[in-house]
Amino acid sequence: MAKKPEGESFVTEITPRSHDFSRWYLDVVRRAELADYSPVKGCMVIRPYGYAIWELIQQALDKRIKATGHVNAYFPLFIPEGLLMKEAEHVEGFAPQVAYVTHGGGEELEEKLIVRPTSEAIIGTMYAKWIQSWRDLPVLINQWANVVRWEKVTRPFLRTTEFLWQEGHTAHETEAEAEEETLKILDLYKETVETELAMPVIAGRKSESEKFAGALRTYSIEALMGDGRALQAGTSHNLGQNFAKAFDITFQARDKSVQHVWGTSWGVTTRLIGAAIMVHGDDSGLVLPPRVAPFQIVIVPIGRDNWRETVLPRAKQIQDTLVAAGFRVTLDERDERPGWKFSEWEMRGVPLRIEIGPKDIEKFQVLTARRDTREKAGVPMDGLAARVREILDDIQRNLFERAVTFRDEHTQRAASYDQFKDLLEGRPGFVIAPWCGSAACEAHIKTDTQATIRNIPMSGAVPAGTCIRCDSPAQSEAWFAKAY
């Protein structure tokens, strides 16, 4: 086997990113065994390796959600059709995407059930029963669940008919508290996604036309994918009193008056897995940030004929040491050649590979190979765990910084509409521009460029000058991009 040039992919089963990003993404999902198609349109199977990533995201997020005073509960999958109908804007937004259950037990149902596309309706109904007094507030409940939205175009993880998520639903005494909660969660999402998934996001407010059906305001975090398109990575909604009024969620206030609660809802989904693939992955496949990698380390024993006797015991010893130190480690003792294993685990995105062979045993060391930089280095057995900790931390940091650099290099400001259109036509990425706040301009821009307002930065600063498209004074800056 001739040596291939440095950096060239050994993986032939994956379409190069530059050749066809979309194809590349699908290849990675399938080859890394993250997910597979099911017989039902738009419904994927999340395979063990992909699900392990989700579990790590879940754990990281769940810990934070609980640390901020929220508790988990579970509400039903089925919702009587009538309940969804109660909030006018909400129905209008979700009706086209709702799946119905019309029969049960061999008989047609009196009232059709919907399969939840989101749980505001059922949770609001329950909150109306549970909340009586200001002393009952706030209610801070989260649930981990599946939801179903009948999508026309589906892609694994990014948009599927059924998906997994967490949805928080809270009820508060005052508008200010609800807003504070909405923003607190937005910040929590940003911190979690940036820390755990090493994925930089911009936090901001959604425009009226992009906000959640039935919300007062929607905030989002938006990430930039490797092909320069934006992806909404999480949303947090201030529901105002809209759902409280629709579902009659009232409480007796401190001043004895009866008032409607102020609500919020917020969620992130399995889409985050797709985002991580598209932010960090390369032509060799998946690149996982150590904090969400099912295996942070793969140990590959190297050896001649009798490696099982000579090298394997040492490899197992190393595995034990690293597992004891708290790492997620797999030892690949399959009867394959080392080079084959290298490619295999690179494709699956394992952050750090440890090679151990006769030469290393002699020198009382191991050879490490980083997935992110492909850098190889000998590391002495003494203090191995500590060194591995450093390397993994450095990979996590490097992936984040690399993504920030990419994001910044693909974020530009437009001074004129011509330049704006030009920027969106040429290099993909974010374009920041002043906006008058009108839905008409927003729609017009979308028609012209296919780009949408991803969100409006939190600072709330009003830029000088006029809207990028019309002559009205700018009301805010907006981040535009073509989005998934």
Place this chain on the structure above:
RNA sequence: CGGGAAGUAGCGAAGCAUGGUAUCGCGCCCGGUUCGGGACCGGGAGAUCGCGGGUUCAAAUCCCGCCUUCCCGACCA
């Protein structure tokens, strides 16, 4: 949901025009030689040709319907 393409073994493909019961590469299983970047030799298993109907003595091949996937557009986490 419109426009286009595709579905044959785990993966990638050939066969289809001109109907006669399926071929190749990789992978998989067994044995052996190998092993520091996707090894080699020998033997072997594996396919209701996406699903359902139709035409025919005979259908992967022709006809009709449906399902799924991919790409491009309109809607969405």
